[in-house]
Structure formats: structure tokens, C-alpha cells
Amino acid sequence: MNKDDVCVLIPTLNEKATIGPVIKELQSLGYRNILIVDGHSTDGTPEIASGLGARILMQNGKGKGAAMIEAFKQITEPYILMLDGDGTNPPEYADAMLEPLVSGRADHVIGDRLGSYEHGALTRLNRLGNTVMNKYFKWAHGVYMTDILSGYRAFTRESIDKMNLSETGFEIETEISSAVVHHNLRFEVVETYYKKRPGSPTKLNPFRDGYKIIRAINRYGKMNNPLFHFSVLGVLLGLAGFITGIYVLVDWFKGIEHLPMTILTMLLIVTGILTFMIGLISDMILAYHREQILELEKIRAELEELKKK
Structure with a gap:
């Protein structure tokens, strides 16, 4: 050196x-x-x-x-x-x-x-x-x-x-x-x-x-690492929906209906699933992006070698 x-x-x-x-x-x-x-x-x-x-x-x-x-x-x-x-x-x-x-x-x-x-x-x-x-x-x-x-x-x-x-x-x-x-x-x-x-x-x-x-x-x-961030958020939303869903279900068996809470439960669960899917898609896009960057780096290295020759 x-x-x-x-x-x-x-x-x-x-x-x-x-x-x-x-x-x-x-x-x-x-x-x-x-x-x-x-x-x-x-x-x-x-x-x-x-x-x-x-x-x-x-x-x-x-x-x-x-x-x-x-x-x-x-x-x-x-x-x-x-x-x-x-x-x-x-x-x-x-x-x-x-x-x-x-x-x-x-x-x-x-x-x-x-x-x-x-x-x-x-x-x-x-x-x-x-x-x-x-x-x-x-x-x-x-x-x-x-x-x-x-x-x-x-x-x-x-x-x-x-x-x-x-x-x-x-x-x-x-x-x-x-x-x-x-x-x-x-x-x-x-x-x-x-x-x-x-x-x-x-x-x-x-x-x-x-x-x-x-x-x-x-x-x-x-x-x-978008999958980590979106999956954590998706799981938290889904878990919140699951908890409110248990509350709604227990009261439903008692003959008590909670229509607004039922709607909130569905929204939380669906939003959680969609958030997780966004993370999964983002992770796939990132993996593809990294592959493209590697290919571009290889092409650049080859061009530099050709210039030296």
C-alpha cells in the first residue's frame, strides 16, 4: 500500500x-x-x-x-x-x-x-x-x-x-x-x-x-428494507382489528350489536393486509432495482476496461 x-x-x-x-x-x-x-x-x-x-x-x-x-x-x-x-x-x-x-x-x-x-x-x-x-x-x-x-x-x-x-x-x-x-x-x-x-x-x-x-x-x-417496516405496521393494524373483532364477537353472542365497531374492525384488518402487501411488493421492486444496479456496475466496469485497452 x-x-x-x-x-x-x-x-x-x-x-x-x-x-x-x-x-x-x-x-x-x-x-x-x-x-x-x-x-x-x-x-x-x-x-x-x-x-x-x-x-x-x-x-x-x-x-x-x-x-x-x-x-x-x-x-x-x-x-x-x-x-x-x-x-x-x-x-x-x-x-x-x-x-x-x-x-x-x-x-x-x-x-x-x-x-x-x-x-x-x-x-x-x-x-x-x-x-x-x-x-x-x-x-x-x-x-x-x-x-x-x-x-x-x-x-x-x-x-x-x-x-x-x-x-x-x-x-x-x-x-x-x-x-x-x-x-x-x-x-x-x-x-x-x-x-x-x-x-x-x-x-x-x-x-x-x-x-x-x-x-x-x-x-x-x-x-x-421496506418489507420490515410495512409488515410491522400491517401486523399492528391487523392485531388491533383482531382485538376489536373479539370484543364485537363476544357482545354479538350476548345479543348486543356494535355496527360502528364492526366497520372499524373490518377496516383495520383490511388495511393491515393491504399494508403488508405494499411492503411485499416494495421489497420485490427493491430486489429488482438492486439487480439492475449490479448489472449497470458490471457494464461500467467492462467499459472502463475497454477504455484502458
Whole structure:
């Protein structure tokens, strides 16, 4: 691997206690092309990074997602390695993160933090939240990605171009994971180690940002796994109709008629069945769409080979 083909992207906001050691370790591993995208730090983080030879990009918007999107537009290298500047993602795993890309096995790599981490790096609430969100992502998207909220990632330039990212906050990792599924990109998970933050406190609010992340999983999941979403809604409607139907039937045996309730029961059951069918049809259309995309990718690859000849 030619490490000059790699751009190391580090989003920062007031990371003066850790950014220096992170950059120095990356440089000791041979990574010289380091891009710091800074969210207007007030503690001298950009100056420290610049003094060590890193390129500095001051973001225009606010939020981690906005910083990453702005940075992706500036990067031209074929490979991108992204890690946090707070010292939680050890640079020593950089080679392992990039190897699946360079070997051609994957378009996207996720650094798994949850299998091995320093004592105190993740609270019980953090672990519970990550477990719930990873499992919900699997149900909503039909793919298990181990650690969808990891900030330690590696991309090919080509895969980034396909994603059309738009989230400006901490939902950006969820959007990236969803885009990997939606565009049928090859991905691998590499086990890494997660360290305790030695510098500033975390900027992620577990409840506010957790709600936003779950909402993003649901929103993007409708495009990747419509059968799950419509079938759940259909089952809930059908179940509601079944419950009201039991009430109507029991009273009917007692000689009591509930005409409005009977109509509601039929509407709920029929709507539930139709909703489930919509999900089934949507899933079939999505499968056909993915097959067409694969065929187009093959044709494009063949045309590129012909151009080279």
C-alpha cells in the first residue's frame, strides 16, 4: 500500500489534549497526508495540528456530519481513513482498517469498538444504547454491521461518491451505514480497541442524539428494507382489528350489536393486509432495482476496461 494514496480525515472540536499525539502516531506509521476538519475550536486545536504538518479545513456549518461532508468534497485520494481526534481510536489499527480496501475485498470498513475497550471508555448506558441501535439497524435494514455508530472507518473515494450524504450531526454514521446497504457496497468489520477519552468530555448527548439516531435508522430503513417496516405496521393494524373483532364477537353472542365497531374492525384488518402487501411488493421492486444496479456496475466496469485497452 502506498500510504500517500491515503487521506487521514480527523474531525475535531476542542481536542488540544489529544490531537498532537494522534497526529504524531499516524506520522510514525507513515501517514503524512492528514486533513483536520475543525468545527471552530477555541482551545488552539487547529494551531497544534498545523504545527505538526496537518492540513486544516475550517468547516462552514456546525456538527460532525457537516464537517465530514465538507471534507469529503476536498479529498481526491483513492482511500480515506477517518478516526476521531479525541484519542479514543488508536492509530495503530490504521493499516488493518485500510487492508480490505487496498486488497479489493471491500468498499467500506468499520472499526468495531464494542468487542474490546478500555475500562471506563463505555458506560452501561453507552453499551445498552449501542446494543439496541445495532439490533434495531439489523431489523430495519436486514444487515448486521456490528457497530454502526463507530467513528473509526475507511472508505474508497468511489464509495463516498455514491453515498450522497446529507446528515449534519451524529446521525452521519447511521446514514453512512444505511448508504452502504442501499448501494449494495461491500463492507468488512475490523476489530479495534476503544480508549477512554483523556481530554474534553463527550459532545454526544445520549438521549437527544440517541433519539435522532433511531429516527435516522427508521427513515433510511424504509428504503433498504421496506418489507420490515410495512409488515410491522400491517401486523399492528391487523392485531388491533383482531382485538376489536373479539370484543364485537363476544357482545354479538350476548345479543348486543356494535355496527360502528364492526366497520372499524373490518377496516383495520383490511388495511393491515393491504399494508403488508405494499411492503411485499416494495421489497420485490427493491430486489429488482438492486439487480439492475449490479448489472449497470458490471457494464461500467467492462467499459472502463475497454477504455484502458
